[in-house]
Amino acid sequence: MSLQDALRSSGKRMTVQRRLVLDAVRQARHHVTAEEIAKRVRAKHPQIDASTVYRNLQALEELGEVIHTHLDDRITRWHRADSHPHGHLVCRVCGGETEVRPIALASMAKRLHDEHGFDADLAHSAIVGICRQCRVVPSS
C-alpha cells in the first residue's frame, strides 16, 4: 500500500510537519531517537514542537512508514519501515549497534514458531551482547 493510499484509507492527512518527520527518519543512517529527529526537523522549521514529532512518529507507524524498537536503554528508537529487514546486535559495552541479515536469525525464528507458536518479529528485537571490538582478549 502506497503512502497515498494509507493516508486515504486511514483518514490521516499529510502536513509539512509530518513530511519533515518522515524525511528525517528516512534520511537517518541508523535508528534515531525522537529527540534526534526533532533536531533535524527543527533545522528547517524551528518552531515544530516535540509533541508534534511524537504524534507524527506514531501516525507514521500506523501508516506503515516507520517502525520503533527498544534497544539497550529506555529510549524509543525509530527507523524507516521499508529498509531491508534486519536484526539488531547491540553491544553492552560500547553501545554500538550492528545490523544482521535476517538469514542469520531465520532458523531460530522457525524454531520458536514450531516449538512455541511464537511469531518472532526480528526487526523489533534487539540482541544484547558484546561486540568484536569490546571483547576482552584472553591473556596469553
Add this chain to the structure above:
Amino acid sequence: MSLQDALRSSGKRMTVQRRLVLDAVRQARHHVTAEEIAKRVRAKHPQIDASTVYRNLQALEELGEVIHTHLDDRITRWHRADSHPHGHLVCRVCGGETEVRPIALASMAKRLHDEHGFDADLAHSAIVGICRQCRVVPSS
C-alpha cells in the same frame, strides 16, 4: 564471589532495605520493574522510598546479584543474576513473557559469533513478536 566478599571488597554495606530489595528480586517469578519491587518491599517496610529501591538495584547490580534488561518498552526490568540462563519471548499484543531454553537460541548465537564476532547474551535479550494466543487465526 560470595555476596559477603563482594560487599567487603567494594566497601558496600548490607542494610535492611538492600536485603529486602534483593529478596524481592530473587522471589520474583519473572522480570520485574522497580515499581513492582518497591511494592513488594513496602509490604514489609512501608516507608521505603522509591529512590532507595533504585539506588539498591544499582548497587546490587554492581555486586553481581541482579541484572537489568530492557524488554519491549522503556521500563527497566530486573531479575536475579543466578537464575538459569534463558531467552525471553515478549508478546507485542498481550505483553506476556515466555522463557525459552537457551538451546533454541544456541545455533543463532553460534552464527552471530562466527559471522560477526558478536557474543550474544541470550539471557538479556528479548525477542519481540506475537505469541500463540494472540496470533490472529486465519479466517476460513
Add this chain to the structure above:
DNA sequence: TTAATTGCAAAGTTTTTGCTACATC
C-alpha cells in the same frame, strides 16, 4: 568513628495529553 545509606523533596528525562486555532482534504 567514619563513611555508606536512608528518606524526603526536588528536579531531570522522555513521552503524553488537553485545548484552541489552523490547515488539509
Add this chain to the structure above:
DNA sequence: GATGTAGCAAAAACTTTGCAATTAA
C-alpha cells in the same frame, strides 16, 4: 466546511540527585 493536526503548556511516567539524619562496619 468538516475534521485532522499544530503549537503551547501542563502533566504523566520513570528515574536521578542533593542533603541532613541515620546506621552499618
